[in-house]
Amino acid sequence: MACLGLYLAFSVPGAWFPGGSTQTIGARALAFARGGGVMDGDALAVTSVDAGGLAVIRAQTDLRSAEYPVVAWSGFGFAETADVRLLWQTDYAPNKLNSVRVPVVAGRLAPVTMTKNPDWVGRITGVALAVRGPLPEPVHVVGVSIKPGGAMGTLGDRFAEWLSFEHWSGTSINTITGGAEVQELPLPTLLVVAIAIALAAWFGLAWRSRRLAAFPAVLALLFVTAWLLLDAQWSANLFRQLRETRAQYAGKDWRERHLAAEDAPLFAFIEKVRAKLPATPVRIFVVADAPYFRGRGAYHLYPHNVLFDPFRNSLPNPATLHAGDYVLVYQRRGLQYNAEEKKLKLDQGSPIPAEAVLVEPGAALLKVL
Amino acid sequence: MDAIAVILAGVVPCWLGVACVLALRGKTAGAGDGDGAWIIGAGYLAGAFLLAVWMRVLSLAGIKFNVWIVALPLVAIALVLTVWVMRRTALASEARTAFAPPASLSDWARVAWWLLIAWLALRFAMLAFEVSLRPLYPWDAWTQWATKARVWYELGYLAPFGRVDAWLAANGAMYFDASPEYPPTMPLLQVWSCLVLGRWDDTLMNWPWWFMGVALIFVMYGGLRSLGASALAALVGAFLVASMPLANAHVALAGYADLPMAAYYTAAAFALLRWVRERRREDVVATLVFAAACTQVKNPGWFWAATLVPAFVVARWPRYGMRIAFAGFALALIALVALARFKLRLFNYELNLAYTPAWGDLAESYFLLGNWHILWYGAIALAIIGWRSLLAPALAPLTTIVAGGLLFLFMVFGFTTASYYISDQTTVNRATLHLAPLIVAFMIMTWQAFAVRWAATHAGVPSDQVADSTAT
Numbered sequence: 001m002a003c004l005g006l007y008l009a010f011s012v013p014g015a016w017f018p019g020g021s022t023q024t025i026g027a028r029a030l031a032f033a034r035g036g037g038v039m040d041g042d043a044l045a046v047t048s049v050d051a052g053g054l055a056v057i058r059a060q061t062d063l064r065s066a067e068y069p070v071v072a073w074s075g076f077g078f079a080e081t082a083d084v085r086l087l088w089q090t091d092y093a094p095n096k097l098n099s100v101r102v103p104v105v106a107g108r109l110a111p112v113t114m115t116k117n118p119d120w121v122g123r124i125t126g127v128a129l130a131v132r133g134p135l136p137e138p139v140h141v142v143g144v145s146i147k148p149g150g151a152m153g154t155l156g157d158r159f160a161e162w163l164s165f166e167h168w169s170g171t172s173i174n175t176i177t178g179g180a181e182v183q184e185l186p187l188p189t190l191l192v193v194a195i196a197i198a199l200a201a202w203f204g205l206a207w208r209s210r211r212l213a214a215f216p217a218v219l220a221l222l223f224v225t226a227w228l229l230l231d232a233q234w235s236a237n238l239f240r241q242l243r244e245t246r247a248q249y250a251g252k253d254w255r256e257r258h259l260a261a262e263d264a265p266l267f268a269f270i271e272k273v274r275a276k277l278p279a280t281p282v283r284i285f286v287v288a289d290a291p292y293f294r295g296r297g298a299y300h301l302y303p304h305n306v307l308f309d310p311f312r313n314s315l316p317n318p319a320t321l322h323a324g325d326y327v328l329v330y331q332r333r334g335l336q337y338n339a340e341e342k343k344l345k346l347d348q349g350s351p352i353p354a355e356a357v358l359v360e361p362g363a364a365l366l367k368v369l
Numbered sequence: 370m371d372a373i374a375v376i377l378a379g380v381v382p383c384w385l386g387v388a389c390v391l392a393l394r395g396k397t398a399g400a401g402d403g404d405g406a407w408i409i410g411a412g413y414l415a416g417a418f419l420l421a422v423w424m425r426v427l428s429l430a431g432i433k434f435n436v437w438i439v440a441l442p443l444v445a446i447a448l449v450l451t452v453w454v455m456r457r458t459a460l461a462s463e464a465r466t467a468f469a470p471p472a473s474l475s476d477w478a479r480v481a482w483w484l485l486i487a488w489l490a491l492r493f494a495m496l497a498f499e500v501s502l503r504p505l506y507p508w509d510a511w512t513q514w515a516t517k518a519r520v521w522y523e524l525g526y527l528a529p530f531g532r533v534d535a536w537l538a539a540n541g542a543m544y545f546d547a548s549p550e551y552p553p554t555m556p557l558l559q560v561w562s563c564l565v566l567g568r569w570d571d572t573l574m575n576w577p578w579w580f581m582g583v584a585l586i587f588v589m590y591g592g593l594r595s596l597g598a599s600a601l602a603a604l605v606g607a608f609l610v611a612s613m614p615l616a617n618a619h620v621a622l623a624g625y626a627d628l629p630m631a632a633y634y635t636a637a638a639f640a641l642l643r644w645v646r647e648r649r650r651e652d653v654v655a656t657l658v659f660a661a662a663c664t665q666v667k668n669p670g671w672f673w674a675a676t677l678v679p680a681f682v683v684a685r686w687p688r689y690g691m692r693i694a695f696a697g698f699a700l701a702l703i704a705l706v707a708l709a710r711f712k713l714r715l716f717n718y719e720l721n722l723a724y725t726p727a728w729g730d731l732a733e734s735y736f737l738l739g740n741w742h743i744l745w746y747g748a749i750a751l752a753i754i755g756w757r758s759l760l761a762p763a764l765a766p767l768t769t770i771v772a773g774g775l776l777f778l779f780m781v782f783g784f785t786t787a788s789y790y791i792s793d794q795t796t797v798n799r800a801t802l803h804l805a806p807l808i809v810a811f812m813i814m815t816w817q818a819f820a821v822r823w824a825a826t827h828a829g830v831p832s833d834q835v836a837d838s839t840a841t
Contacts, residue, residue, distance in 0.1 A: 168503075170508060173509075173799070174796070177738055188742060189737060216823050234614050296511060302523070
C-alpha cells in the first residue's frame, strides 16, 4: 500500500479526485483527415498515406483540458521507430494545430500525459492521430480514451494493465508480458519495491527489539508471497486462456481442431491438395508471400517431400524443377500460369510446362510436366 | 482410449528409466531424503532418452517402427530389471519411506507444504487440458521439429533431412525443413506418442512436454533434498520452477526443445552435485547419460554439458579446483575472442568481436516482463547477501555451474549474431530457460547457507547444529 501511495504521489496527473469520467471514442467514430484505410474488425486499419506522407485520423471532442490530462490512443502494429503524433485544437487558439509525439512501445501506442503541455488549455475541440508513412504494413487504431487521471483513475489503469488478458500468440513461446503489452508500472517491479520497504520496516523494528534471528525467514516469506501474488495473476490468465482453448477445440478430433484453428483456410486447402497427390511422397515446392503460409503449408503437406524457403520470399529456380514435381502456390503474387499453353512462368528463366491440378482463389497446385 | 494411450506412452519410458535408476543403485543405498522424487523424475527423463536412442537403433538396423517393436523390448528390460531390483532390495518398504510426507514439518509448514502441492497440482491440471486440446502451435515446432516427427512416423524410419543444396541433389531421397541438422530426440518422442495412439495426432503427440515438465519438478525437489535443502525449501524450489510463466508456456504450447533441454541440463547438474556429496557410481552414470541427452535434445546442449566440467573440477580437486575453473573460463574467453577474428560459425551463430549486447532489452526481459516473475531480483539479492557462502565447498560446484551457464549466455548474446535476439525478445528467454531451474536451485541453496550463517551470528546457535536442523 505504501508503494502504491508513493507511486500515486509521483504519477497522478492533475487533481487526485477529479470530477469527469473517461471519454472513449471507438474506431467507428473516427474519420480520416488525410490518408486512407478500412475497418478491420473493431479497429481502423490505416493502409495509405497522402502525397505528403501522412495519415491523420481525427475525432471530435468538447471537453475541458484541465479536467482531462491523459490521452490514450489504442492501436497496434506500429514500428518502434514510427513517427506518431497526437494533434489537437482548442477554443483558446482555434487556428493553431498543436502536436506532441506519441511513444510506441511493443508496437502499441503509449498514453500521453498533457498536464505540463502549455498548449493543452481551454476547451479541446478535436484530437487526431498523425502517422507518418511509408506504411509497409497497415497499422491499426482501435480508438482513443481521454482520461481525467486522478488517483482512482490512475490506479484503475494500472490494475487494468496488470489484469489484462494475455492470449496465447505467436510470441508467447518467446515472451510472456504479464498483462497488457504496454505497462507504465510493471507489477514485478512494484512488488520488489514493496518487499524492500517491508523488509526495511521489519528490520528497523526487529533491530530495536534485538530479534533479528528471523531475518532469513522473513525475507523468504516476503519473496514467496510476492511470487504467489504474481502467480495468482498468471493463474487467472491461464484459466481464461483455458476457457478460450476449450471453446475453440474441445470435442473435436485432430482434423476438426485444425479446421477450427487460425490457419483453417490453409489447412482445408491442403486437405484438398493431399487428395489430389499420389499416395507415395512426391517433391513439392511451396511458395507464398507470407513466411507463415510457406512454413505452415509445408508442414501440413509432410510426409510429401516439400521444399520451402523459411526466411525469404523466393521462388524456385526453374532449372531445379523436374517432371513429376509439384508447385503449391498460396497467396503469392508474381507467378503467371497460362492454362491454354500449360506454361508456368516463375520470376526468372523461361516458362516451364505444367498443368493445373487444383485451382482455388489465390491458391493452386501445379504439376510440372 | 486416447487417455489410456497417452498414459501408456508416458508410463513405458518412465518404468524403463525408473528400473534403470534403481538397478544402478547399490544394494545398501537405502531411501535418502527426496530419493523417491529423484528416482521418478530422473527415471522418466532417462527412460525417454533411452526410448529415443532405441528408436534410432531400430532405424539404423532397418526395422520399421511400430508400437510393439518399439515397446516390447523396452518393457521386457524394465520388467527384468524390476524383478532383479525387488529380489535384491526391500523395494516396497523403501518406497514407503521415500514417498512418506516429511515428518519434521511444523504445523504451519505442513499447511504450506500441502497448499504448495495443491497449487502445483492445479497448475499441471490446467496445462494438461491445454496440451490435450491445442494442435501444434508455435512457429519453430512446425518448421523444424514436428516436421521430422511427421515424416518419420509416416515412413517408419529416420529419413535423412538436409539443406537445400543437398535436398536438390538427393532427388527425393532426402527431406528438408528449417533446421535439418537438429537432433532427433524430441521428434522421436512425438513419433512414439503417435505410435501408441495408432495415428498421427499433432495435439496428443505433445504430451511428452507435460511429462518432462512434471519430471523436472520431481528432479528439482529430489535434487534439492539430496543437496541438503529442507523439505519445505525444496518444495518451494520445485514450485518456483513449476510456476515460471515461460516454462508453463513451453508446456502449454508444446513443440520446442527448450523445456526438455532445461530438464535434462538440470538433471545432469543435480546428478553431478549428488555425486559430489555421495560419490556413488549411479550418479556418475546419471551425469553422463543426462549430459549426453543434452547434446541430443538441442545443439546448444553441447555447450550446456560443457558447463558441468568446471563444477566437476572444483569438486574433484577442491584445493586447486576453483583456480583451475577460473583459468578455464579465462581460456575459453580468450579462445572465443581469437576464434571470433575468423568469423567462425557455430550452430548457425557467427562469432564476432562486435560487442553489442542490448542491455535495456535484456533488463526488460528479466526484470519488467512476466517471463520469470521475480526470479532475477531474488537471484541477485541472494548472490549479494549470501556471497560469503558462494565459494564454500558445499556451494562451490553449484555456483560454478551457474557461473559457467551465465558466462555462456553472456558470450552468446554479447559476441555472436544472436545478440539481435535480445532486442526482439525471442531466443534470449528461451536460452535462459535452460538455466533457470538451476538459478532457482542456486537461490534455495544460497538462502539456506545464508540462513545457517545468520542463525549462528544472531541466535547464538552453533552453525553445525543449525545446518542439521535446516536439512531435515
